[in-house]
Amino acid sequence: MTSQPVPLYSNEVAIRNYLQLMARYERLMEISRQLNSTLDLSTLLARIIKAATELTDTETASIMLLDQKTGELRFEAASQATMTRGAMEAIVVPLEGSLAGWVVKHGEPVLVEDAQNDPRHFQGVDRVVDFRTRNLLCVPMIAFDKVIGVVQAVNKREGSTWTEDDVNTLTTLAAQAGVAIENARLFQQSDFVSEMVHELRTPLAALKASTTLLLRPDLPDKRRTDIIQTIVSETDRLARMTTDFLDLARLESGRARLDASVFNVFDLIRESVEIVNQQASDKHVTVHVEDGTCLLDADRGKLKQVLLNLLTNAIKYNKPNGEIFITVTAPADPEAKVKMARIGVRDTGQGITKENQKRMFEKFFRASDTSGYTQGTGLGLVIAKKIIETHGGEMNFVSEWEVGTEFYFTMPITEPPVPPPDPDKIEGQPAS
Ligand SMILES: Nc1ncnc2c1ncn2[C@@H]1O[C@H](COP(=O)(O)OP(=O)(O)O)[C@@H](O)[C@H]1O
Ligand SMILES: [Mg+2]
Structure with a gap:
């Protein structure tokens, strides 16, 4: 048997390819160690995205997770700076009629060399972010034998082409990412549940003590009334907490649905002020509202x-x-692609200390110098910020001690819809 002499250069190419491959696997192992070293979901997602683009030499990558209840896919992270986290999360990718959906259903990777001409490509994302998907590799993310989502690497960099190794490396990365994500989710849940239970203990202890006291036969009437009052307010507090817990759990797990409609935010502000009017006048606080028109396309109830x-x-x-x-400020930059309105609520209260400012959006945080004021859950601001971010906006505050505080948020503005042309007023045909 005679064998063909192998040209030397091809041997060199083979060795170079082999070395490249080894380097890639080494990098993959290092990444895998990094993935398992964090239980913080957003850090984890960012690491997976970075690893995916690096390993496949692509421009961008994204992660979609499957909502087991609704069977929809949602973006959880992407390396693109053009899209805010909230806007991205709001994009729901259907299982039917999308590449990612195909990958989830079949549990197999798909490589698309020409996305624009592939009927399976879901155009929704490109539309929202003004981004052009040229080619992509989409692989299933599997954890504990279940497909939990997909990892997509999008647009090979100039001069680079897709190879079998890309498919293998991204599949391996996705498998490790899947397990790491599941672990982080479980941890997140258990963390929140234990915090929640801890918070429930205080009102429950108060209720227990009150009812025990009520059983004493020698209790003066005045004391009895006080205790009953405590029971009423602690029960109220428990009720508020359960609503807040549920709201937050929904928002955090991405299960909250936005029920969007177009409305004038000034109307919503007036409506909200109406509700708190009594509370304000009890404290002799005056609320100033401006008038105007600013259309938002958002979940009216959640914004309220x-x-x-x-x-x-x-x-x-x-x-x-x-x-x-209360102020509504139109965007400063008329050329901006996404126009944002700024809505601010400024008070003349005592303000927030520098120390407490850092913890303002922490779950259950209530400044000790204000906790005597009224009962609260310390979840209101966390929920508010989440709601705004889910809409693609941001929330923050400025505060000066002894002067006051302004909490503000931004929301994308909707252009007023153009009214359809009035058929009676078409030129040359005056209304009869
Ligand atoms: N406008 C404000 N001025 C001063 N402190 C504030 C203001 N808004 C919120 N805080 C502080 O932030 C904490 C958290 O607020 P929030 O999440 O709404 O919970 P809650 O109102 O139930 O206490 C409050 O307990 C209070 O200490
Ligand atoms: Mg509050």
Whole structure:
């Protein structure tokens, strides 16, 4: 048997390819160690995205997770800076009629060299972010024998082409990522549950003590009334907590649905002020509202929840005879692609100390110098911020001790819909 002499250069190429492959696997092992070293979901997702683009030499990558209840796919992370986290999470990718859906259903990777001409490609994302998908590799993310989502590497860099190794490396990465994500999710849940149970203990202990006291036969009437009052307010607190827990759990797990409609935010502000009017006048606090038109396309009910929380805080933590100013500011940059309105609620309260400012959006945080004011859950601001971010906006605050605080958030503005042309007024045909 005679064998063909192998040209030397091809041998060199083979060795170079082999070395490249080894380097890649080494890197993959290092990444895998990194993935398992964090239980923080957002850190983890960012690491997976970075690893995916690096290993496949692509421009961008994204992760979609499957909602087991609704069977929909949602973006959890992407390396693209053009998209805010909230806007991205709001994109729901259907299982039917999308490449990612195909990958989830079949549990197999798909490589698409020409995405624009592939009927399976879901155009929704490109539309939202003004981004052009040229080619992509989509692999299933499997954890404990279940497909939990997909990892997509998008657009090979100039001069690079897709290879079998890309498919293998990304599949391996996705498998490790899947397990790491499941672990982080379980940890997140158990963390929140234990915090929650801990918070429930305080009102429960108060209820237990009160009812035990009530059983004493020698209790003076005045004392009895006080105890019953405590029972009423602690039960109220428990009820508020359970609603807040549920809201937050929904928002955090990405199961909260936005029920969007177009409305004038000034109307919503007036409506919200109406609700807190009594509370404000009890404290002799004056609320100033402007008038105008600013259309938002958002979940009206959820936005009302945000405004009500900011307003009740501004009242609760205000000084007697204080003031509240609500402002809506149109975007400064008329050329901006996404125009954002800024809605601010400013009070003349005691303000927030520098130390407490750092912890403002922490779950269950209540400044000790304000906790005597009224009862609260310390979840209101966390929920409000989440709601705003789910809409693609941001929330923050500025505060000066002894002067006051302004909480504000941004929301994308919707252009007023263009009215359809009036058939009676078409030129040359005056209305009869
Ligand atoms: N406008 C404000 N001025 C001063 N402190 C505030 C203001 N808004 C919120 N805070 C502080 O932030 C904490 C958390 O607020 P929040 O999440 O709404 O919970 P809650 O109102 O139930 O306490 C409050 O307990 C209070 O200490
Ligand atoms: Mg509050």
